[in-house]
Amino acid sequence: MLKSKASPISLEQRNATRLRVLEHIRTKGAVPRIEIASALQTSPATVTAATADLISAGLIKEIESEAQSKSGKRGRPKVLLQLDGQSFLVAGLKIARQMISIILVDFEGNEVTSHKFPLDNARMSPTDFVSTIQKALEETCAKIGGSVGQLAGVSIGVAGQVDASRNFVHWSSSITERNFDFRSLLSNQLPCPAFIENDANLVAKAEQLFGLGKGLKNFLVVTIEHGVGLGIVLDGKLYRGERGCGAEFGHTKVQLDGALCQCGQRGCLEAYVGDYALLREMTVTGQNNELKTASDIHDRAFSGDERAASVLARAGQMFGLGVSNLINLFDPECIIVSGTQKSFEHLCTDEVMARIRNGVISVDAALPDIRVHHWGDLMWAKGAAAYGIEQISILKVKELAANAS
Numbered sequence: 001m002l003k004s005k006a007s008p009i010s011l012e013q014r015n016a017t018r019l020r021v022l023e024h025i026r027t028k029g030a031v032p033r034i035e036i037a038s039a040l041q042t043s044p045a046t047v048t049a050a051t052a053d054l055i056s057a058g059l060i061k062e063i064e065s066e067a068q069s070k071s072g073k074r075g076r077p078k079v080l081l082q083l084d085g086q087s088f089l090v091a092g093l094k095i096a097r098q099m100i101s102i103i104l105v106d107f108e109g110n111e112v113t114s115h116k117f118p119l120d121n122a123r124m125s126p127t128d129f130v131s132t133i134q135k136a137l138e139e140t141c142a143k144i145g146g147s148v149g150q151l152a153g154v155s156i157g158v159a160g161q162v163d164a165s166r167n168f169v170h171w172s173s174s175i176t177e178r179n180f181d182f183r184s185l186l187s188n189q190l191p192c193p194a195f196i197e198n199d200a201n202l203v204a205k206a207e208q209l210f211g212l213g214k215g216l217k218n219f220l221v222v223t224i225e226h227g228v229g230l231g232i233v234l235d236g237k238l239y240r241g242e243r244g245c246g247a248e249f250g251h252t253k254v255q256l257d258g259a260l261c262q263c264g265q266r267g268c269l270e271a272y273v274g275d276y277a278l279l280r281e282m283t284v285t286g287q288n289n290e291l292k293t294a295s296d297i298h299d300r301a302f303s304g305d306e307r308a309a310s311v312l313a314r315a316g317q318m319f320g321l322g323v324s325n326l327i328n329l330f331d332p333e334c335i336i337v338s339g340t341q342k343s344f345e346h347l348c349t350d351e352v353m354a355r356i357r358n359g360v361i362s363v364d365a366a367l368p369d370i371r372v373h374h375w376g377d378l379m380w381a382k383g384a385a386a387y388g389i390e391q392i393s394i395l396k397v398k399e400l401a402a403n404a405s
């Protein structure tokens with residue numbers, strides 16, 4: 001009786017140690033055991049046990065580095081531990097309105113290949129959604145002469161409200177059904193574990209692991225695309241909300257009974273700032289000839305079109321109002337504004353910054369840093385891959401525990 005009560009706790013503790021060791025190696029690169037033990041304030045014996053487990057799971061490997069003695073002579077080789085980059089292939093996908101962006105990465109996050117898969121429909125039934133993902137993955141793997149069967153995991157980013165802990169999509173603009181549990185559909189159709197997560201959370205994860213959020217404890221990531229997203233990192237962890245529905249910055253209200261939003265409500269920030277809102281505004285004024293994207297509106301504004309300039313300026317003012325509300329709520333170290341194109345420069349102007357300053361409760365301290373991060377086209381897919389690597393690590397460590405018990 002006593003044993004069965006005690007063992008789950010010790011398993012949990014062992015798993016937690018393995019994950020901490022793995023995370024340390026991921027952050028530091030090649031590192032000797034003794035340094036891991038001192039950084040994690042644990043005993044060398046604990047680290048030796050954890051690293052042996054991680055090596056047997058194929059997550060890390062030993063390498064030898066030639067130590068140089070002070071006299072310049074070769075010393076005894078030092079054994080270092082590093083991630084086994086070749087061990088797993090992970091796919092990160094971002095489902096956008098007109099295409100799926102896919103990146104394949106190794107376990108260290110290095111790009112192996114990438115692909116763009118055009119979509120006929122922006123909204124799909126759950127079955128079509130998964131079979132389209134499968135086709136997109138097949139095409140991507142074929143580019144390296146491989147197959148979907150070689151993937152260790154697939155991580156999928158969508159806009160909307162997602163409970164990532166159970167692959168449950170409350171609502172997404174890419175999916176026709178509400179409240180859909182993707183677990184069985186994904187596990188029936190794909191040969192490896194798959195994870196669905198809100199796309200802005202994935203970008204926050206990528207900023208934390210590889211980007212401007214590295215080393216920060218409390219920061220926010222605002223994503224600008226078709227809509228407006230938010231990722232919240234508090235005390236080094238992604239905050240998702242109790243139901244996985246938190247951080248809906250785009251649907252916070254900035255105008256009573258204002259413009260109609262794609263969520264069905266009125267006055268949402270996104271209904272003034274999102275790509276679709278800008279294009280709609282230009283259509284209403286009869287100015288939308290040949291305008292397809294927000295960057296077309298930028299080009300118009302740049303070439304002296306006053307209407308286009310005023311549409312962008314209004315979006316900027318609404319955005320400034322929204323960001324000042326975020327600062328009042330969270331008081332973060334930093335807000336990172338992330339986007340894939342240069343089509344959000346109107347949201348980072350001096351006028352917008354002034355609007356933010358005016359909306360923040362005045363104290364005798366500097367405002368949080370507001371940094372702009374222009375990513376390449378693969379921003380979202382890279383974020384998805386980062387999340388995939390993290391989830392695969394957790395699964396592999398859990399498998400270790402299951403095999404040992």
Ligand SMILES: [Zn+2]
Nearest residue numbers: 251261263268
């Ligand atoms: Zn809305």
